Amino acid sequence: MSVLARSVGNAFRNKIRTTAVVAVLAVAIGLALAMLVANQAVTAKVTELNASVGTTLTVNPAGGQGFEGGGEPLTAQEATTAAAVPNVTEVVGTKALRLRNATEAASQGAGGGGGFGGQATTTMTTSLTPAVDAGTLGNRNQETGTTGTQPARTFSLPITATGIGAEVDSTGKALDITDGSGLGDYTAASKSALLGTTLAEKNSLKVGSTFTINDQTFTVAGLFDAGTAFGNNAVYLTLPEAQTLAALPGELSTMIVTVNSMENVDAAKTALQTALGTDKADVTQGQRNLETAVSSLDSVKNISFMAFVAALGTAGLIILLIMVMLVRERRKEIGVLKAIGAPNRTIGLQFVLEALVLVTLGSAVGAAVASFASGSIATALIGSSTTTTAAPGNRGAAGGFPGGGPLGGATQLLTSVTASASPGVIAAGIAAVFGVAIIGALVPALLTARIRPIEVLRGE
Amino acid sequence: MIEVKNLVRTFQSGDRTIKPVNNVSFELAEGTLASIVGKSGSGKSTLLSLLGALDKPTSGDVVVNGVSLAGMPDGKLTEYRRRDIGFVFQQFNLIPNLTALDNVMLPMEFAGVRRSVRTKRAKELLEQVQLDVDRHDRRINRLSGGEQQRVAIARALANEPKLILADEPTGNLDEQTGGHIIELLSSLRREHNTTILVVTHDRSLANKTDRRFRLQQGRLTEETAPKQVQGMAPASPKAVAATAPVG
Structure with a gap:
């Protein structure tokens, strides 16, 4: 009988005890693995969030935002100033244009534009029909300046065309192009455009189709999905093209500034x-709520890591105590083995193998437990984390501003975190447990084996 | 040849010093069957454990075929036990969850003997100690006391040791089985020329040995003139009884 066979036999010497030991180990190991998996999942998600949307600032003209407010427009010079600010890695300028359907504009005459103010926009005509009906909200919003006695008129909503300096949307988030391609060089004038999917569908346009803005023909280079009905009722052009159309070269509606780290x-x-001046520009952090969410996720990550360490430590302690108990129980056997000539390393190996048999069984059951529990635990941890952080974001979105969009996306990202038990993670966890088991078995066995055999035999 | 030189072993018991083995000296020639008798607590088992390198003496030395055990490192002592010593314990001290065959194979496994060789030899030894073949694959806890003692003797013989140390080998056995065990040890001594030292309470067993020693209060004396057996050496004149100092 080999050492291995003897160790396996010893592991099952007392079946009830073996079952109990394996069950306790399985719970501890399963919890440790579940925590490790949850930690990995949260870490990956935090990294993804940090890399994607957590580090952008939006610069608007002081006193103005979008098509509302007043003040002086931003310029290319201010974009250069912003780019020179420490920790700023990228500055993307945008130029917003307001497009009205040419047919409707003609039928409504000059009065039709009465509802649209705005310091930073230029209203133009287009062959496109908006994909969003004005509805109650749209008509109510455009009644500004009319008297209550006049009969209500039906408006069609304008379409926003944005000139962009890079392939990002007006909030700095990368465009999700679902068909066709991007606009290539966003710093050069081009007659190509990107259309929101619903806008293209409404106008029966696809990649390669053409439409007009101020009687100039543009070709659809690609379609994008912004994820919202509002966001998809939009057109993106290159920044110089938008500035040319508006006949306002060098003027910017907003700047999207990316910072190197959160x-x-x-x-x-x-x-x-400070660099731009409070009288010239308003700097806002649109993702502040997201930062809070990421910070909260960081806490979850730390908690899950601590729980992993604690569970692993518990598993190690259990193994250590079990092996101490086993060795203590079998001191006489060790003495006999020593008396008949067993070297210390053989005795140590026998007990290590015995511990590994128990841990292998515990790990197998624990891994099964972890594979079922890790997803639920990760969801529970992240769910409780986002409950507190999502509330302010929802309030922001309720205002109906475009800024609410990315928050919804962030919530989606957070809630979509799922813990997947990758083989590497499982292997690392089990290796750690095996390491603890080896030490836990070896130390008491060798300590006992070092004692003179007669002391062990006499002690019984 | 085993030479025991001025062997002393002391223990502390509170503020008292006990000397169960006090300046013991004797020699045993190869192939001798000798016995040590004495009252309970007289130090017989302690002396046996010193000879078998299970314990270290406070002073003195044991020399086996010219090799001194005093000062030998633990690793070498383990090798000595594995290669040169066969123990038969009063309580048998077999591994309970192993079969009789596996127990006998164990010392050979530690000595690095190939599996096929040790299996063959273990079966031969079990047959030699007259353990029925159908008992070979039984677990120890399913064997009778006499059968377990035979397995213990077979295990002690596994690596063909020069010296077999048997602590009360018949202490847990009935008279008939005990007698058989003595016959077995005698035949082993004859066939293998093994030196055998038996610790016993059993006067009848002691009377069947070549030399008889009495251990009293830590001092060893040889009781009577040894029988003339080939290879036997006379007892050392230094092995004179004396009162063991206590305290």
Whole structure:
């Protein structure tokens, strides 16, 4: 009988005890693995969130935002100033245009534009029909300046065309192009355009189709999905093209500033505000709520890691105590083995193998437990985390501003975190447990084996 | 040849010092069957454990075929036990969840003997100690006391040791089985020229050995003139009884 066979036999010497030991180990190991998997999932998601949307600032003209407000427009010079601010990695300028359907504009005459103010926009005509009906909200919004006695008129909503300096939307999020391609060089004038999917569908346009803006023909280079009905009723052009159409070269509606890391966002925001001047620009952090969510996720990550360490430590302690108990129980056997010439390493190996048999069984059951429990635990951890952070974002979105869009996306991202038990993660966890088991078995066995055999035999 | 030189073993018991083995010296020639008798607590088992390197003496030395055990490192002592010593314990001390065959194979496994060789030899040894073949694959806890003692003797013989140390080998056995065990040890001594030292209470067993020693209060004396057996050496004149100092 080999050492291995003897160890396996010893592991099952007392079946009730073996079952109990394996069950306790399985719970501890399963919990440790579940925590490790949850930690990995949260870490990956935090990294993804940090990399994608957590580090952008939006610069608007002081006193103005979108098509509302007043003040002086931003310029290319201010974009250069912003780019020189420490920790700023990229500045993308945008130029917003308001497009009205040419046919409706002609039928409504000059009065039709009465509802649209706005310091930073230029209203133009287009062959496109908006994909969103004005409805109650649209008509109510456009009645500004009319008297209550006049009969209600039906308006069609304008379409926003945005000139962009990079392939991002007006909030700095990468465009999700679902068909066709991007616009290539966003710093050069081009007669190509990107259309929202619903806008293209409404106008029966596809990649390669043409439409007009101010009687100039543009070709659809690609279609994008912004994820919202409002966002998909839009057109993107290159920044120089939009500035040319508006006959306002060098003028910007907004600037999207990317900071190198989330830790530097606050400092960069302050520096940017100082550099541009509070009377010239308003700097806002549209993802503040997301930062809070990421911070909360970081806490979850730390909690899950601590739980992993604690569970692993518990598993190690259980193994250590079990092996101490087993060795203590079998001191006489060790003494006999020593008396008949067993070297210490053989005795140590026998007990290590015995511990590994128990841990292998415990790990197998624990891995099964983890595969069922990790998803639920991760969802529970992240769910409780986002409950507190999602509330302010929802309030922001309720205002109906375009800024609410990315928050909805963030909530989706957070809630979609699922823990997947990758083989590498499982292997790392089990290796750690095996390491603890080896030490836990070896130390008491060798300590006992070092004692003179007669002391062990006499002690019984 | 085993030479025991001025062997002393002391233990502390509270503020008292006990000397169960006090300046013991004797020699045993190869192939001798010797016995040590004495009252309970007289130090017989302690002396046996010193000879078998299960314990270390406080002073003195045991020399086996010219090799001194005093000062030998633990690793070498383990090798000595594995290669040169066969123990038969009063309580048998077999591994309970192993079969009789596996128990006998164990010392050979530690000595690095190939599996096929040790299986063959273990079966031969079990047959030699007259354990029925159908008992070979039985677990120890399903064997009778006499059968377990035979397995213990077979295990002690596994690596063909020069010296077999048997602590009360018949202590847990009935008279008939005990007698058979003595016959077995005698035949082994004859066939293998193994030196056998038996610790016993059993006067009849002691009378069947070549030399008889009495251990009293830590001092060893040889009781009577040894029988003339080939290879036997006379007892050392230094092995004189004396009162063991206590305290």
